[in-house]
Amino acid sequence: MNIKGMLVAMLTGAALATEPIDTDLLFLGQGLYIDQCQRCHAADGSGPSTVDIRGFEVDDIKMALQGFEQMPVFDMNEKEIAALSVYLNVLEGTRQR
Ligand code: HEC
16 A cells, blocks of 8 residues: 555544545645645644634635635635545544544
């Protein structure tokens, strides 16, 4: 198993097992998140110094990307926003219960 396969197994195991995860979207979302969101919202999305955005849905993300207060404006397309929501949902699944 390659490193991506291991990561998928790990993340999907932790996520809610209700619907299959689109892994292309997952990796796109992960890349976008690491590049552009992690520095403010933390690697796990818990955003201790900003906002915990784990589990945020497409509509919430769209609104936030238009920018408000400390949140910068991002120009992203529908696919990128959908990808971010897939990744944020996986992060939601890693939350300590
Ligand atoms: C420069 C730091 C910074 C970066 C980079 C950043 N954010 Fe934020 N974000 C914030 C802050 C701070 C808030 C809280 C808004 C406020 O009140 O200022 C926020 C709020 C949000 C919210 C809304 C939470 C709510 O309460 O509705 C979402 C969703 C969000 N960010 C997603 C993202 C995503 C997705 C990215 C990457 C594309 C990102 N953010 C990048 C700082 C950042």
